[in-house]
Amino acid sequence: MSRASDRAYSAIRNMILSGELPAGAQLGEEALAEMCGVSRTPVREALRRLEADMLVGRTDTQRTFVADWSIDDVADAFELRAMLEARAARRAAERMTDAALARIRVANRALSTAIQQPMPDVAGFLEGNREFHAIILEVAGSRRLAALLGTLIEQPVVLRTARHYSREELRRSHAEHEELTAAFARRDGAWAEAIMTSHILRAYHAYADAHRARLDAGTQQEAAE
Amino acid sequence: MSRASDRAYSAIRNMILSGELPAGAQLGEEALAEMCGVSRTPVREALRRLEADMLVGRTDTQRTFVADWSIDDVADAFELRAMLEARAARRAAERMTDAALARIRVANRALSTAIQQPMPDVAGFLEGNREFHAIILEVAGSRRLAALLGTLIEQPVVLRTARHYSREELRRSHAEHEELTAAFARRDGAWAEAIMTSHILRAYHAYADAHRARLDAGTQQEAAE
DNA sequence: CCGATGGCATTTGTATACAATATCCATGTC
DNA sequence: GACATGGATATTGTATACAAATGCCATCGG
Structure with a gap:
């Protein structure tokens, strides 16, 4: 958990689970990086993991957003x-x-x-x-x-x-x-x-x-x- | 499939499935990058995906290797x-x-x-x-x-x-x-x-x-x- | 007024440099 | 001779710069 990518993963995940990032919200890599205090590289890794968890989705043009759960x-x-x-x-x-x-x-x-x-x-x-x-x-x-x-x-x-x-x-x-x-x-x-x-x-x-x-x-x- | 990370994913995957990379083989990021003709960044993404597929494993110190299927x-x-x-x-x-x-x-x-x-x-x-x-x-x-x-x-x-x-x-x-x-x-x-x-x-x-x-x-x- | 088009702003993708960490081997000590 | 120790070497992790693509908006033509 000490790695930057792990911290980014936990931070973004918590923001999603708490509702701080509402369903459908766009997730700009740069903005997330600043929130987490790391660079874009570990943020990108975190987003890939969250995507596998189906907590975030992706548009056809690779924009990520908080997944909407019907x-x-x-x-x-x-x-x-x-x-x-x-x-x-x-x-x-x-x-x-x-x-x-x-x-x-x-x-x-x-x-x-x-x-x-x-x-x-x-x-x-x-x-x-x-x-x-x-x-x-x-x-x-x-x-x-x-x-x-x-x-x-x-x-x-x-x-x-x-x-x-x-x-x-x-x-x-x-x-x-x-x-x-x-x-x-x-x-x-x-x-x-x-x-x-x-x-x-x-x-x-x-x-x-x-x-x-x-x-x-x-x-x-x-x-x- | 035109993205470098997709090409790396396919290439490494094929090498594993064909047996070119035998079970247990260490997968150095730099070496794979050279094989695929891309830099380490997309290779790292590809390895994360292959890890999710359970085609590659990771040691406790983050070294990746071809997963061994008992x-x-x-x-x-x-x-x-x-x-x-x-x-x-x-x-x-x-x-x-x-x-x-x-x-x-x-x-x-x-x-x-x-x-x-x-x-x-x-x-x-x-x-x-x-x-x-x-x-x-x-x-x-x-x-x-x-x-x-x-x-x-x-x-x-x-x-x-x-x-x-x-x-x-x-x-x-x-x-x-x-x-x-x-x-x-x-x-x-x-x-x-x-x-x-x-x-x-x-x-x-x-x-x-x-x-x-x-x-x-x-x-x-x-x-x- | 509506829609198409072009270019600017934003965002994502990749390469690369550098930092942190692990591995390996040689050396020295018991 | 076995094992610990230390440093050289190799590998992974992160930041950053730049390239490519996407989206947005203003402008223009109908």
Whole structure:
């Protein structure tokens, strides 16, 4: 992370995820370079990586812009993520070790602690959640699967969704993690696969519902103006 | 393709796929730049892309080398490809149009012609095959699915395998394409998914068998020396 | 008033120089 | 003789200058 290109990557990425750079915004290399305090060379590398992540797009004439995520794109991404994470869960169940199982339980405990605070610790929840899924991916032992999922796990949408989870949703998510752990403990690949599919798709519908609610609110507000 | 970085990408890629640059070979940026007749800047871009394709790897100190594909890596890649192409086939069947169906039939006819020559036209077969799978991916209508499959379809292994297909294997492959077309004509997603899974996994086992045979031949030769 | 055209401004692409870092080999010490 | 150390050498990382292309806008002709 000390390399200039890594700093540029993180900086631009954060600006996109935080919404500081809104969807559709043109990304001039020179302007980004100045923002990041580096030259254009590392910025160009960072943009290529962000393009691979599909966080930025390119016009037919090589102008880069912040990618716009339609609701269909989000559905598409969640569908693929469900398929790939489910596959990872199955492989992980088939290859599970006692040591990894212990680490998964630790992550789940941290997650449980986070959501039982008087004011739910969302950052703690996200970190425990990330760790949980990371261990599964590690145990699954497929470098390619990990690479493919890498471009799907930390999308703008996913991050923003979790922040709006209700306590009930957080609790439900944790319950699913517990059930997945049970499937891992029994080395039951089919079970793990099924729960993981459900786990991701439920997260998708939580997002879609929230999105629809947001749209309705926007429409009402427009009507009032 | 006229850009220097594109030329560098193609050139290096071809050298890897042809075996001119053997697995494990160090890829000095300066040396590659000279080979491609460009400067280091576009070579660096090309290497980043090839790294995303997993055709080149990187040491912990950022030295690049031609990726070494163990038999397990190949199995891993085929397994993922089977899953993703099967998903694409299902989506394509559900969204199939008459126009696309006609194009698929044209591709299949070309493929059929290629394998019925006295001396099978392998290049023609590969082109028809590529077109067939490309149309399916297009009809599937998922940019992400296309992006993920992009890194899996034209791997060194896949290309080298097809060149050693027997006429019987070519004929079988074509028969599977015909069956897939039938599934598409009936808009039967489950059927299409199943055939595609089988289609890719059969190709995998054809490769694995050939690989084993090659290993055995090598061992025998060693024993004879 | 609308659209085409030309040229200026902006942006991206490439080459190259230089800085930082890693590798390798020779030398010296135990 | 094995291993650590240091510096020469090679390689990668970054900045910058310049070339090529793209986009924008004003001007001109209809």
